[in-house]
Amino acid sequence: MTSSADTLRRTPLYALHLELGGKMVPFAGYEMPVQYPAGILKEHLHTREKAGLFDVSHMGQGFLAGDTAALERVTPADVTGLKDGMQRYGLLLNDGGTIKDDFMFSRLAGEADLYLVVNAGTKEGDFAFISEKLKGAASLTPRFDRALLALQGPAAAAALEKLSPGISEMTFMQVRRASVAGAPAIISRTGYTGEDGFEISLEGADAEKVARALLADPDVMPIGLGARDSLRLEAGLCLYGHDIDESRNPAQASLMWSIGKRRKEAGDFPGAATTMGAQTIKRVGILPDGRAPAREGAEIADKSGRIIGKVTSGGFGPSLNAPVAMGYVETAFATTGTEIDLMVRGKPLPARIAPMPFVPNRYRR
């Protein structure tokens, strides 16, 4: 997404990013730090070793009020089955059943409303779409003014515990309201790195105070979008607009796990017949044999040179110390271990289909 500099928005942490030496770039209509002086490699490794603090306030937060079960009109996730105090991953489907976005939704204990977080670049469109589809049943209130911090890594729990006593007892995918450094927050034990960690939703005015308090911990380092991307790629997580978009259905995207069992049995979501049927292409993990990374857009060929797919995310995995990629291939080539070639600078780069995540998840179950 491109925007001219004068229309770029800023998160409540903009001044702090500059103070920390963040290299600011346009991203999804915002001026965001792609890296800090430490650089992507160090930021990535530090997150896996200690803890990284990410500003993800550009993402779209909001609350759904009314008959929240109506959200099942636009997602194949099990919404009604979500228990109090739990968060869940869902796909937002358009009428044709392809992927309009992916998002997180939460049921805070004792609250009727659902708390939603959608992607930054799609938030206006998503909210308009959901509002339209749920008209008369439920209403969605955007809270794009709220800030969202992610604290990720093995030292995240200890760091957050100091500012929010008791928080480290939470387990993966739990969500609750709590106070952090005196500020009211919605905290979930989730993230986008494959590590244990938290996402902390705050009033915009409290964000800088909380970020500074977290950064005061010697284990916590500020992390930019560059390392966020390499961390999520190693974790095998999709980036919307790249690995998933409106040309793919949930089955092609290998995201059938996000569809509730009840929903699969009922087949009551957009495009269910197509998604539940046979697919010609599938999203897979790819490990190149050598050290050369294959980037987004690189064509995938079989060993006879026939093009069988395309890389949708690719780069170098700092923790793996090797290149990693994901992409779509014809279903017949989607089995782990299948040898393929990635076309990089006109030359075939030997690679093989690999299971994801590339780096084991370390969630606190």
Place this chain on the structure above:
Amino acid sequence: MSEVRYTDQHEWIRLDGEEATVGITKFAAESLGDVVFVELPASGKAVKAGGEAAVVESVKAASDIYAPAGGTVTSANSALEKEPSKVNEDPEGEGWFFKLKLSDKGEFTKLMDAAAYAKFVESL
């Protein structure tokens, strides 16, 4: 005595007698970020001034490295294959990419000298 020249694509070229050594400048290395892979030209490869000669991949992206002057590649810095981070640590020293036998020394002398390159970088 060796002489060093620079291109507007941020390569440096150092001429020692008949042989020239090519690498990327400190400015280029800093803009690229952490280098994770380098593709080097084979010995004997003929390159043209401004032609693609090598590739450098950072965590962020791939970038072409152009030959500052035409000639024949005589050797490449294979140490970079194991330790691409040398490009960041010492871009204008141990992080060199390849050596060339120039076909036309005139192509070398018309490149920017250190003072002109410093001015060029400042103007960016």
